[in-house]
Amino acid sequence: MPATSPAQTPKPADFAQRLLNWYDQHGRTDLPWQQPRTPYGVWVSEIMLQQTQVNTVIPYYQRFMARFCTLAELANAPLDTVLSHWTGLGYYARARNLHKAAQVVMQKHGGQLPNQFEALLALPGIGRSTAGAIMAQAFNQFGVILDGNVKRLLCRLHGIDGWPGLTKVQQQLWPLATGHTPQQRLADYSQAIMDLGATICRARQPLCHACPMQTDCTTWQQQRIHQLPHPKPKRSIPQKQVIMLVLRDRQKRVLLQQRPTEGIWGGLWSLPEFATPKILQAQLTHMGLDATPGQWMNPVKHAFSHYKLTIAPVLLITDISLNPVSEAVPQGWFKRQQLQAIGLATPVKKILLAQWD
Ligand code: SF4
Numbered sequence: 001m002p003a004t005s006p007a008q009t010p011k012p013a014d015f016a017q018r019l020l021n022w023y024d025q026h027g028r029t030d031l032p033w034q035q036p037r038t039p040y041g042v043w044v045s046e047i048m049l050q051q052t053q054v055n056t057v058i059p060y061y062q063r064f065m066a067r068f069c070t071l072a073e074l075a076n077a078p079l080d081t082v083l084s085h086w087t088g089l090g091y092y093a094r095a096r097n098l099h100k101a102a103q104v105v106m107q108k109h110g111g112q113l114p115n116q117f118e119a120l121l122a123l124p125g126i127g128r129s130t131a132g133a134i135m136a137q138a139f140n141q142f143g144v145i146l147d148g149n150v151k152r153l154l155c156r157l158h159g160i161d162g163w164p165g166l167t168k169v170q171q172q173l174w175p176l177a178t179g180h181t182p183q184q185r186l187a188d189y190s191q192a193i194m195d196l197g198a199t200i201c202r203a204r205q206p207l208c209h210a211c212p213m214q215t216d217c218t219t220w221q222q223q224r225i226h227q228l229p230h231p232k233p234k235r236s237i238p239q240k241q242v243i244m245l246v247l248r249d250r251q252k253r254v255l256l257q258q259r260p261t262e263g264i265w266g267g268l269w270s271l272p273e274f275a276t277p278k279i280l281q282a283q284l285t286h287m288g289l290d291a292t293p294g295q296w297m298n299p300v301k302h303a304f305s306h307y308k309l310t311i312a313p314v315l316l317i318t319d320i321s322l323n324p325v326s327e328a329v330p331q332g333w334f335k336r337q338q339l340q341a342i343g344l345a346t347p348v349k350k351i352l353l354a355q356w357d
Contacts, residue, residue: 010180010213010216013182015180015213016180016181016182016189017182018212018213019180019192019193019212019213020182020185020188020189020192021212022192022196022212023188023189023191023192023195023196026195026199027188027191027192027195028054028191028195028199031054031058032045032058032061032062032065033045033061034191037137037138037187038138039112039113039115039134039138039139040070040071040113041065042133042134042137042138043098043113043134043138044061044065044098045057045061046130046133046137047094047097047098047125047126047130048060048061048064048094049147050091050130050147051090051091051094052089052090052091053198054198056089057089060089063085064085064086067081068082071102071105071106071111071112071113072102072111074098074099074102075099075102075103075105075106077099079099079261079267080267080269080341080342081341082095082096082098082099082343083095083096083267083268083342083343084340084341084343084344086343087268087343087344087345087346087349088346088349092265092266092267092268092343092345093125093266096266096267097124097125098124100124100125101123101124101125101126104123104124105123113138115135115138115139115141117132117135117143120134128144128146129144129145129146129147129150132144132145132146132190133145133147133190136186136187136189137186137187137191138187140187141186142181142183143181143186144177144178144181145177145190145193145194146170146173146174146177147194147197148164148197149193149196149198149201150177150193150194150197151164151170151229152197152201152203152229153196153197153201154173154177154180155169155173155219155228155229155230156201156206156217156218156219156220156225156228157201157213157216157217157218157219158172158176158218159218159219159222159224160172160173160228160229161228161230162229162230163229163230163231163232164229164230165232196211196212196213208220208225237303237306237307237308238306238307238308239307239308239309239310240308240309241309241310241311241312242273242274242309242310242311243273243275243276243277243280243311243312243313243314244270244271244274244312244313244314244348244351245272245273245274245280245283245313245314245316246271246294246297246313246314246316246355247272247316247318248316248317248318249317249318249319249333250317250318250319251335252336252356253333253334253335254334254355255271255272255332255333255334256270256331256333256334256342257269257271257272257329257330257331258329258330259329260329265345265348268342268343268344268345268348269334269342269343269344270344270345270348271313271351271352272331280314284316289316289318294314294315294316294317295314295315295316296312296313296314296315297312297313297314297351297354297355298313298354299311299312299313300313300347300350300351302345302346302347309347311351313351315355336352336356339352
């Protein structure tokens, strides 16, 4: 079925007014970053919300803000401490960029988050939509938001075909999002459009009967709600396997290595990895250990966006002084209670806690 022209759907002023009327009655006004609404708090929340839903973000946000009360505290904190407060939230590049951006703000903007769109966009980890959201939410200035919720809403409202991640679809969505954005009540509007997408125009089972846009919604009129937006084209996801060595001494300390800052789990602490049992055995011999691997633990599976990983952990308890597993990477022995102070990927934390139980 051909998509309806965007011109047939609500005109910008009407759209914004209807949305704000809905927001005044049903919108979320008690989110922790709304009370009080500060530029720093809005920024942290927007970064956390980039890949994560509101309910998951809330406890992380509260812990993060309790530890890094100000932008200066964040900038001055060790990256390890920042990552430890991000452990479990995933997409750790967000935390590294947030930390780096805080340092840039201290150096270039006198510790104040800039209130210009271009200056925000120049900071690490801030893209077009996030910069727009910060402009609107933190400064009540014109800023256009096009996050996942808003993309879904606009695709349905205007009957736009294609997966929203495609450039050609986004080229249709940005002008629509810009045209709908009013000149006033920017902070409320940006929260309202996210809320409408998240709570009414939901991915599954949207609540069209409660939607203020229903009478003008192309997809609703065409009864195609479950067809739009188009899903991401399926591709086969590669499977990878890795062995992780849980080397534990008689004091119950475990050897961890810090990963390079770029790449998967960048900057987090992890267990030494080996591609095959043979390579593991060669390393154990090099370390002066019996080449017999220790006890194989239950495998742990983890899904990244671009591949699936199966980790085979092997536990080896030792009481001899060891050569380092690698001289090229930072490493150290950690007790259970020290884990709270370092950044760990969720599957690694799971393995560590299982071997200590
Ligand atoms: S009517 Fe339904 S599909 Fe259309 S915008 Fe509202 S909730 Fe989404």
